[in-house]
Amino acid sequence: MNDIKSDPLLTTARYLLGIVMGLCAFAGTMVIIGLGALLSFERDRLLAKLAAAGVAEGGYIAVVAAFVLIATMIALTFLFLRELFRIVQSVERGDPFNPINADRLRRMAWLNLTIQLILFMLAGISASIGDFRAALLAEDAFSIATGATLLTLVLFILARVFRVGAEMRAELEGTV
Amino acid sequence: MPIAVTLDDRLHDKRMTLTELAERVDITLANLSILKTGKAKAIRFSTLEAICRELDCQPGDLLAYQTH
Numbered sequence: 001m002n003d004i005k006s007d008p009l010l011t012t013a014r015y016l017l018g019i020v021m022g023l024c025a026f027a028g029t030m031v032i033i034g035l036g037a038l039l040s041f042e043r044d045r046l047l048a049k050l051a052a053a054g055v056a057e058g059g060y061i062a063v064v065a066a067f068v069l070i071a072t073m074i075a076l077t078f079l080f081l082r083e084l085f086r087i088v089q090s091v092e093r094g095d096p097f098n099p100i101n102a103d104r105l106r107r108m109a110w111l112n113l114t115i116q117l118i119l120f121m122l123a124g125i126s127a128s129i130g131d132f133r134a135a136l137l138a139e140d141a142f143s144i145a146t147g148a149t150l151l152t153l154v155l156f157i158l159a160r161v162f163r164v165g166a167e168m169r170a171e172l173e174g175t176v
Numbered sequence: 177m178p179i180a181v182t183l184d185d186r187l188h189d190k191r192m193t194l195t196e197l198a199e200r201v202d203i204t205l206a207n208l209s210i211l212k213t214g215k216a217k218a219i220r221f222s223t224l225e226a227i228c229r230e231l232d233c234q235p236g237d238l239l240a241y242q243t244h
Contacts, residue, residue, distance in 0.1 A: 174217030176207040 010092050017085045021078055028074040035067040050129075059129050066125045073118045080111040097165035105162055109155035116148040180240045183212045186231045201226035 038046055043060070050059040083104040090096050187194060194212060198205040203223060210216045211223075224235050231238075 172218075174210070174215070176203065176211045176216045176219055176223055 010088055014085065014088050017081050017088065021081045021085065024074050024078040024081065028071055028078065031067060031071045031074060035071060038064055038067060055129055062125050062129050066122060069118050069122050073115055076111050076115050080108050083108045097162060097169045099163060099166045102159050102163035102166060105155050105159035109152050109159060112148060112152045112155060178242045180242050181211055181214050181238060182240055183238055186233055186237060190231055197230060200230045
């Protein structure tokens with residue numbers, strides 16, 4: 001078994017992933033706090049702002065829904081990064097081709113697909129509110145979609161590659 | 177498994193220990209031990225060649241097919 005603990009790329013990736021996961025946790029906490037505020041003491045202020053902006057009646061619900069979706073998206077991103085972090089750890093241990101990593105990659109593909117769907121939903125909500133960032137957000141969501149779709153496909157393929165690799169390795173085990 | 181490894185007998189004939197053979201064929205003692213105890217699932221030709229060279233024998237002298 002190869003021991004590649006000193007690989008600087010993997011070490012850097014692990015640290016970066018740790019930082020981004022930390023940022024995700026922070027952002028998620030902030031969004032949840034913001035959601036709590038919107039549902040309680042900031043509710044009246046938001047309703048006034050929406051009314052001043054001429055947003056339709058369901059605007060408040062749409063904003064709350066957007067916050068819930070954003071919090072969900074951040075949580076899913078965190079889970080996606082955690083799976084990637086664990087894959088990096090397994091590579092550092094010199095044991096990347098195992099069925100667990102194949103399952104991780106498949107989960108990452110589904111997570112990515114879900115995140116993408118949430119982005120579409122967010123774009124729809126933004127468009128329905130018609131706020132000043134609606135058009136921009138919708139455009140971003142669609143431009144992200146192409147890359148994300150490709151990433152989902154790549155992850156599903158990689159999951160299959162890892163599964164076959166794990167099977168091949170299992171075959172080699174016990175060979176002297 | 178119906179394939180039996182008779183490495184122990186060959187080592188005995190040659191008055192050689194498993195550790196000594198492991199050093200000569202450049203294979204870990206653990207792997208050679210797996211082979212000796214019949215726990216190996218497969219054997220590389222390179223391993224077989226090295227063992228035959230050091231024990232001065234044929235592959236057939238190391239392996240035997242047992243019907244039961």
